[in-house]
Amino acid sequence: MEIKEIKPDEILDCVGLACPVPIFKTSNTIREMQPGQVLEVQSDDDGIEMDMPAWCRRTGHEYVGLTKENGEYHVFVRKK
Numbered sequence: 001m002e003i004k005e006i007k008p009d010e011i012l013d014c015v016g017l018a019c020p021v022p023i024f025k026t027s028n029t030i031r032e033m034q035p036g037q038v039l040e041v042q043s044d045d046d047g048i049e050m051d052m053p054a055w056c057r058r059t060g061h062e063y064v065g066l067t068k069e070n071g072e073y074h075v076f077v078r079k080k
Contacts, residue, residue, distance in 0.1 A: 003065045006076050008040035009033065015072060019047040023055050026077065030061060033079045038064065041075040048073050 012029050014022035022043045030039050041052065049066065052075045056063035064076035 003067050003074075003076060006038060006040075006064060008076065009037035011040045011042065014041055014043040014045070014048075016044065018045050019051060022048055023051055026052070026055065027059075030077065030079050035079050037079050039077045039079070041073075041077065043073045043075065044071055045073075048075055052077065 010029060010033060012025055014025055017025070022041060022045060026039065026041050033039060041048070052066070053063045055061075056077060060080045062078040062080065064078055066073050066075040068074070
Protein backbone atom coordinates (compact mmCIF):
# COMPACT_ATOMS: atom_id res chain seq x y z
CA MET A 1 0.00 0.00 0.00
CA GLU A 2 1.33 3.40 -0.93
CA ILE A 3 1.40 6.22 1.60
CA LYS A 4 -1.09 8.18 -0.54
CA GLU A 5 -3.63 5.36 -0.11
CA ILE A 6 -3.53 5.38 3.70
CA LYS A 7 -6.67 6.71 5.33
CA PRO A 8 -5.76 7.87 8.84
CA ASP A 9 -8.14 7.34 11.75
CA GLU A 10 -6.96 10.62 13.34
CA ILE A 11 -5.13 13.70 12.03
CA LEU A 12 -2.90 15.75 14.34
CA ASP A 13 -2.05 19.27 13.14
CA CYS A 14 1.38 20.28 14.46
CA VAL A 15 2.17 22.85 11.75
CA GLY A 16 4.04 25.77 13.29
CA LEU A 17 5.20 23.77 16.30
CA ALA A 18 8.90 23.05 16.81
CA CYS A 19 10.56 19.95 18.22
CA PRO A 20 9.82 18.35 20.64
CA VAL A 21 6.17 19.51 20.73
CA PRO A 22 4.98 17.35 17.75
CA ILE A 23 6.36 14.22 19.46
CA PHE A 24 4.69 15.09 22.79
CA LYS A 25 1.38 15.72 21.03
CA THR A 26 1.75 12.48 19.04
CA SER A 27 2.34 10.55 22.27
CA ASN A 28 -0.74 12.05 23.93
CA THR A 29 -2.97 11.53 20.90
CA ILE A 30 -1.93 7.96 20.13
CA ARG A 31 -2.53 7.00 23.77
CA GLU A 32 -6.27 7.63 23.18
CA MET A 33 -6.40 5.57 19.98
CA GLN A 34 -7.14 1.86 19.50
CA PRO A 35 -4.42 -0.64 18.50
CA GLY A 36 -4.08 -0.83 14.72
CA GLN A 37 -5.42 2.67 14.12
CA VAL A 38 -3.32 5.09 12.08
CA LEU A 39 -2.42 8.63 13.11
CA GLU A 40 -1.37 11.24 10.55
CA VAL A 41 0.85 13.95 12.00
CA GLN A 42 1.10 17.14 9.95
CA SER A 43 4.21 19.21 10.61
CA ASP A 44 6.49 21.76 8.99
CA ASP A 45 9.39 20.99 11.35
CA ASP A 46 12.21 19.28 9.41
CA GLY A 47 13.25 17.44 12.58
CA ILE A 48 10.18 15.22 12.37
CA GLU A 49 11.83 13.25 9.55
CA MET A 50 14.29 11.77 12.05
CA ASP A 51 12.39 12.24 15.31
CA MET A 52 9.26 10.27 14.45
CA PRO A 53 10.99 7.06 13.30
CA ALA A 54 13.19 7.22 16.43
CA TRP A 55 10.14 7.72 18.67
CA CYS A 56 8.41 4.76 17.00
CA ARG A 57 11.45 2.53 17.61
CA ARG A 58 11.45 3.53 21.30
CA THR A 59 7.71 3.08 21.82
CA GLY A 60 7.04 0.08 19.58
CA HIS A 61 4.51 1.87 17.37
CA GLU A 62 4.81 1.25 13.63
CA TYR A 63 6.34 4.03 11.56
CA VAL A 64 4.38 3.71 8.31
CA GLY A 65 6.16 6.50 6.43
CA LEU A 66 5.85 10.10 5.35
CA THR A 67 5.11 12.33 2.44
CA LYS A 68 6.19 15.93 1.98
CA GLU A 69 4.40 18.51 -0.08
CA ASN A 70 4.70 22.28 -0.10
CA GLY A 71 7.09 22.21 2.87
CA GLU A 72 4.69 20.22 5.03
CA TYR A 73 5.29 16.69 6.28
CA HIS A 74 2.52 14.13 6.60
CA VAL A 75 3.82 11.37 8.87
CA PHE A 76 1.88 8.14 9.44
CA VAL A 77 2.10 6.04 12.61
CA ARG A 78 0.12 2.86 13.41
CA LYS A 79 -0.60 2.27 17.08
CA LYS A 80 0.86 -0.99 18.38
